[in-house]
Amino acid sequence: MIAILMGGLVTRWGSGGVVCVLRDGLSDGLFMLWKQGLSVQLISSSVRHIDVWVTFPTSQVTKVIGFYSHPDPGQHRHSWELLQHLSYITTALWLCCGDFNEVLSVDEKSGNIPCSKSHIEDFKCAVLDCQLLSFNFVGHPFTWTNNRRNKHNLCLNVLNGCDNVISYNYTLIALISKIASPTRVTEYHPISLCNVLYKIISKPVANILKKALSYVISKFQSAFIPDRMILDNVLVAFETIHCLKRRGKAGRRKLVLKLDMAKAYHWVKWPFLDHMMRTMEFPARFVNFDYGLILP
Numbered sequence: 219m220i221a222i223l224m225g226g227l228v229t230r231w232g233s234g235g236v237v238c239v240l241r242d243g244l245s246d247g248l249f250m251l252w253k254q255g256l257s258v259q260l261i262s263s264s265v266r267h268i269d270v271w272v273t274f275p276t277s278q279v280t281k282v283i284g285f286y287s288h289p290d291p292g293q294h295r296h297s298w299e300l301l302q303h304l305s306y307i308t309t310a311l312w313l314c315c316g317d318f319n320e321v322l323s324v325d326e327k328s329g330n331i332p333c334s335k336s337h338i339e340d341f342k343c344a345v346l347d348c349q350l351l352s353f354n355f356v357g358h359p360f361t362w363t364n365n366r367r368n369k370h371n372l373c374l375n376v377l378n379g380c381d382n383v384i385s386y387n388y389t390l391i392a393l394i395s396k397i398a399s400p401t402r403v404t405e406y407h408p409i410s411l412c413n414v415l416y417k418i419i420s421k422p423v424a425n426i427l428k429k430a431l432s433y434v435i436s437k438f439q440s441a442f443i444p445d446r447m448i449l450d451n452v453l454v455a456f457e458t459i460h461c462l463k464r465r466g467k468a469g470r471r472k473l474v475l476k477l478d479m480a481k482a483y484h485w486v487k488w489p490f491l492d493h494m495m496r497t498m499e500f501p502a503r504f505v506n507f508d509y510g511l512i513l514p
Contacts (some may be wrong), residue, residue: 237270239263250284266300267316281312287319291337294320298344305348314350322352373418379503383510386415420511427508434498488512 234254241247242265250268252258257273261281268284283304287297301314320341324333345352375381393406400406412420431443440446462472488509495505 234258237263237268239265239268241265248284248286264300266297267304269304279310281308281310283312283314283316285314285316285318287317289319291320291334294337294340298340301344302347305350314348369415369418372415376419377422383419383507384513386413386419387511387513388413389416416511423507423511426504430500 231251232254233251234256235252235258237250237258237260239248248263248265248268250270252272255275259271259273261269261271263269266286266288270282270284272280272282274280285297285301287294297318304314305312318341320337321327321333322338322342322345324338327333372381372386376383376386390411392409392411394409396405396407428444432445435443438451440448440450459474462474491512492505492509495508496502
């Protein structure tokens with residue numbers, strides 16, 4: 219299965235080849251890919267490293283080590299010992315890259331959990347002992363927060379009116395079967411899978427709208443409104459029918475009309491909702507924003 223997966227990655231990314239270290243249970247596991255035109259020869263490997271010779275089209279040969287330090291800081295000592303051992307067995311120039319799970323200074327980390335100065339010093343000693351030089355990074359320094367920071371800025375731009383919400387209003391439709399062996403479309407329940415940005419943007423809008431629901435929706439509507447229960451209408455219907463049954467002949471002149479509203483929300487036309495919100499004097503910017511959230 220691993221071989222099939224790695225072969226698929228090589229084909230999809232147009233790589234020249236792959237070296238794979240199988241995982242140990244549900245953890246670890248490494249693989250190294252390289253571009254076409256390079257000749258790669260495996261020297262050694264483990265769950266913490268992949269050591270190879272790389273021959274470039276210019277016939278230049280370089281040693282490259284892909285390294286993954288143990289994620290537990292208490293086990294870093296063993297990782298540094300392995301790194302030092304790999305440096306001792308070569309006299310040529312070599313490149314070491316990967317994830318060391320450690321920093322060389324406190325400025326390289328962002329977060330509430332402070333860095334251990336002793337761990338930083340141990341890592342510095344290993345780097346100096348291996349005669350490694352640190353390259354300057356390109357891009358955002360804190361990779362774990364990079365995507366979250368971008369999403370944060372995108373959401374703020376949309377909420378502040380600097381970007382169009384319609385750009386993020388797209389979903390995937392998944393069909394969930396209602397019965398064991400469905401044969402018709404009506405036997406499936408469609409689920410709309412929204413993207414993360416859309417959910418983040420729509421949440422504060424929904425919270426704002428929630429505060430106004432009790433003022434614009436009739437008191438007879440008991441579902442989906444805070445401090446109201448759908449069972450209230452069930453009790454009212456039960457008492458009404460019970461009362462009609464007790465009135466005798468006079469009750470026969472009464473009429474109970476049952477309407478099936480199960481699919482009511484599936485048939486609401488969006489222009490009607492837009493017109494009703496404007497009639498109820500919701501701010502135009504808020505109405506336009508909401509309309510952009512619900513447009514297919």
